Amino acid sequence: MLKxxxxxxxxxxxxxxxxxxxxxxxxxxxxxxxVSKENSREPVKALPNTYRLGIKETLxxxxxxxxxGITNFILFPVVPDQYKDKFATxxxxxxxxxxxIAAEVKRRFPETCLISDVAMDPYSTDGHDGLVRDGxxxxxxxxxxxxxxxxxxxxxxxxxxxxxxxxxxxVGYMREALDAAGYMDTGIMAYTAKxxxxxxxxFRHALDxxxxxxxxxxxxxxxxxxxEALIEAALDIDEGADFIMVKPALNYLDVISLLKNNTETPVxxxxxxxxxxxxxxxxEKGWLxxxxxxxxxxxxxxxxGSDVIITYFTKHYARLMKQGHLPEEHKEPKTHxxxxxxxxxxxxxxxxx
Ligand code: PBG
Numbered sequence: 001m002l003k004x005x006x007x008x009x010x011x012x013x014x015x016x017x018x019x020x021x022x023x024x025x026x027x028x029x030x031x032x033x034x035v036s037k038e039n040s041r042e043p044v045k046a047l048p049n050t051y052r053l054g055i056k057e058t059l060x061x062x063x064x065x066x067x068x069g070i071t072n073f074i075l076f077p078v079v080p081d082q083y084k085d086k087f088a089t090x091x092x093x094x095x096x097x098x099x100x101i102a103a104e105v106k107r108r109f110p111e112t113c114l115i116s117d118v119a120m121d122p123y124s125t126d127g128h129d130g131l132v133r134d135g136x137x138x139x140x141x142x143x144x145x146x147x148x149x150x151x152x153x154x155x156x157x158x159x160x161x162x163x164x165x166x167x168x169x170x171v172g173y174m175r176e177a178l179d180a181a182g183y184m185d186t187g188i189m190a191y192t193a194k195x196x197x198x199x200x201x202x203f204r205h206a207l208d209x210x211x212x213x214x215x216x217x218x219x220x221x222x223x224x225x226x227x228e229a230l231i232e233a234a235l236d237i238d239e240g241a242d243f244i245m246v247k248p249a250l251n252y253l254d255v256i257s258l259l260k261n262n263t264e265t266p267v268x269x270x271x272x273x274x275x276x277x278x279x280x281x282x283x284e285k286g287w288l289x290x291x292x293x294x295x296x297x298x299x300x301x302x303x304x305g306s307d308v309i310i311t312y313f314t315k316h317y318a319r320l321m322k323q324g325h326l327p328e329e330h331k332e333p334k335t336h337x338x339x340x341x342x343x344x345x346x347x348x349x350x351x352x353x
Contacts, residue, residue, distance in 0.1 A: 021303040029072040030314035033206050036097040046202035047273050048280050052078050055101045062105055068318035074115040078207050079122045088123035092152035099156040106157035116158040118150050119165035127211040129165035142167050147177035154183035164191040166219040172239030190241035193229035193255050196220035199248045199274030229255045237265050248272040253304040260305025269301050271311035
């Protein structure tokens with residue numbers, strides 16, 4: 001046999017030399033759910049190890065995460081019903097607790113990269129990402145609302161804004177509004193190929209943001225479609241997106257690599273709540289090893305082409321790294337051939353050493 005691929009898998013050192021994909025904590029983004037009550041730390045039922053945090057716990061959490069090497073956070077507000085209305089006005093209200101917490105995090109920890117979601121759903125009585133009239137999601141009248149939210153978030157100090165609403169033209173509209181308000185340096189991480197997915201379930205529980213009527217299929221993409229992602233990507237890039245995102249991630253690895261191979265813009269993937277919850281649930285039943293499954297999953301998202309991964313396992317992964325639980329490669333017991341050998345190999349014996 002001339003070719004034996006197993007030769008290159010023989011030991012950890014060789015595998016290390018030819019390892020094609022690398023993953024480290026700097027590629028990861030930690031989502032945080034924020035609530036208005038100062039001292040809150042309530043567990044999210046459908047997503048173990050995720051909490052709804054008040055300002056005190058948020059600051060602690062960010063500090064804790066920074067100590068683990070995590071610098072990137074995407075924040076979401078859990079908005080009490082009394083602040084919700086049809087036009088999502090609380091999204092850019094001066095008293096918005098979410099914007100205040102974000103500003104405080106940025107003031108205390110300027111080294112963080114703070115990302116915000118831009119969409120109406122957490123603030124809307126309809127629970128939709130756009131304005132609803134007669135049961136329809138109105139595209140163009142949603143844009144100025146999103147732009148107001150975006151400018152308010154930029155003013156609070158967010159580094160990157162993530163329009164997750166899938167309205168047409170929103171990236172360009174937001175870019176213009178941000179520039180006009182003097183926020184040229186605030187970037188846009190566009191949710192470019194965001195699919196109408198069943199895997200957002202735990203997130204919608206966490207935020208109490210499920211649509212009150214209908215579904216999101218008239219604006220989020222059809223899971224059946226791949227090429228359509230190229231249309232969305234071309235538009236977002238033209239309109240000024242600094243990152244393009246694919247969401248969810250695991251069932252959409254083909255879309256991630258499609259965008260990676262057809263654009264020069266950095267690609268992010270969102271490993272969403274339902275995808276993380278599945279692994280945790282299986283691990284709780286003892287059906288798989290969570291540490292290994294988390295490492296494999298995130299590495300595969302990188303292999304498919306993700307520059308950045310938003311995942312609820314960011315802290316889990318960072319902790320594993322800190323504890324020295326490096327990928328399997330580095331864990332193998334070191335067996336030094338020299339110490340095991342009892343006599344010189346035959347071809348050396350002829351020489352005087
Ligand atoms: C809101 C938004 C959603 C998620 C991120 N931003 C839910 C949705 O579109 O219904 C889902 C994230 C997750 O499931 O982890 N527009």
